[in-house]
Amino acid sequence: MFKTKTETKTKLSWGQKIGWGIGDTGLNIFFKAMALLLLPFYTEILGLDPILAGTVFLIASLSDGVADCIVGAIVDRTRSRYGSYRPYLIFASPILVLCFVAAFIPIQGSQTTLFVYALLSQMALRTAYGLVSIPYSALSSRISSDSNERSQMAGIRLAFAMLGGIIVTYLMPTLVASLQAKFTSASVAPYMLAALIAGLVSLPFFWVCFAATTEPKQLEDANPRGFYLGAIAEDLKAMVKIVQNNGPLLRVFACMIVSSFAFKMTEKSLVYYVYYYLDAPQLVATILPLVLLVNLIFCPIWAWVAQKTSKRDAWLIANVVSAIAYALFFFSTSRDPVIATALLGMISIGNSAYLVLIWAMIPDTVEYNEFKTGERHDGKIFGATIFSKRLAMGLNGLLLGFFMAGIGFQSGTQVQTPETIEGIKLIMTIVPLIGIVLSAMLIWGYRLDQDFHKEITDQADQNRKRL
Secondary structure (H helix, E strand, O other): OOOOHHHHOOOOOHHHHHHHHOHHHHHHHHHHHHHHHHHHHHHHHHOOOHHHHHHHHHHHHHHHHHHHHHHHHHHHHOOOOOOOOOHHHHHOHHHHHHHHHHOOOOOOOOHHHHHHHHHHHHHHHHHHHHHHHHHHHHHHHHHOOOHHHHHHHHHHHHHHHHHHHHHHHHHHHHHHHHHHOOOOOOOOHHHHHHHHHHHHHHHHHHHHHHHHOOOOHHHOOOOOOOOOHHHHHHHHHHHHHHHHHOHHHHHHHHHHHHHHHHHHHHHHHHHHHHHHHOOOHHHHHHHHHHHHHHHHHHHHHHHHHHHHOOHHHHHHHHHHHHHHHHHHHHHOOOOOHHHHHHHHHHHHHHHHHHHHHHHHHHHHHHHHHHHHHOOOOHHHHHHHHHHHHHHHHHHHHHHHHHHHHHOOOOOOOOOOOHHHHHHHHHHHHHHHHHHHHHHHHHHOOOOOOHHHHHHHHHHHHHHHHOO
16 A cells, blocks of 8 residues: 555655765766766877767767666666665666776777777767666655755755766876876776776765665556566657656756756866866866866755745756856956866856756656656656756767867867867857857746645645555
């Protein structure tokens, strides 16, 4: 039997919230490495042409979309004594570490060879990442059904995610530099060992998350179970119903694609900006973690803003903050690393809101889906969410490759023309400013606020009690 309405909505303890949120520290070690370090690794270390490197991101993202949807369907149908989602934190995470190491092998060869290696290794890494990130994210819609609590959880999660980003953006460059000094020739060891160490650091965070969470029994059969041939058709029909009925989810997807596409342009260009605009490659391991530290501080603050206003209003407030910060960055001509870091920190204040709010809104759309169709499909929704985010990243990587080629960027050289260096800064600001305007237009019609969400979750509770 299902628990009563009061039991279903029992508040989580701080230990449970922190225990779940800490899992994103492990995930973001891999995600930030893909977002910040992988493209420069392709162009600067492998010597891969920027357009080919961008194409790798696009193709890998598109193939990843299929993989994420499959993973979402699989985890929804999984049943074990540990639940549907928690087992993947333990059993899939070692596979993720191995794929991470394989993505940072500095092989030599023709452009075709480098392209094939980068594509296959990134596809494997993304698939392995989905095996952990999709069930992890889906847990947020299971362990709490309170909209405000989910905002708080998203803030906690993103704060820990930034910690993972700080770890990898400091640890990997520092380890590579240290290990290179110990090897007399270009060796695979520095990059592989740095990736291995960073990957191993991630595992305890997944273990803690597994131990701190439980999946409620009353939702055990909220999704279809079992693996059989007809399940494929059932899951495809379920995806069609989600698209047809879940308007808030589609709006969040659109905002996610626009914001990820736009603001990742800044993130992916950041290494190039430090290398060439600031002419301070030695500061990569310092500036990147400092920028992420700002995110860590402000993620809980944006969660608080969403609780006090609404997720939609918090997004619009963040749009204003981001627009001001990008404008100041654009018009600044200083190449002082301190001033640059301060301006990048201001940008991070606004951009950190979108991370929190996306992951606070998505769990609410699971109940909306149940309200409209009678089925939750947590894993499928989070699989599609991650696909949307990856698609934006892939398009971002592709266009960034074209933009870099368009401004005359030359791979494998330490010197760029003044026009190219100014072009890097232009890429970092104009595209995000366009994204701010588009995301504001999209989020304006989002109406799944706290009151409406409470109505539909109460209705879902009543429906379960009648079963």
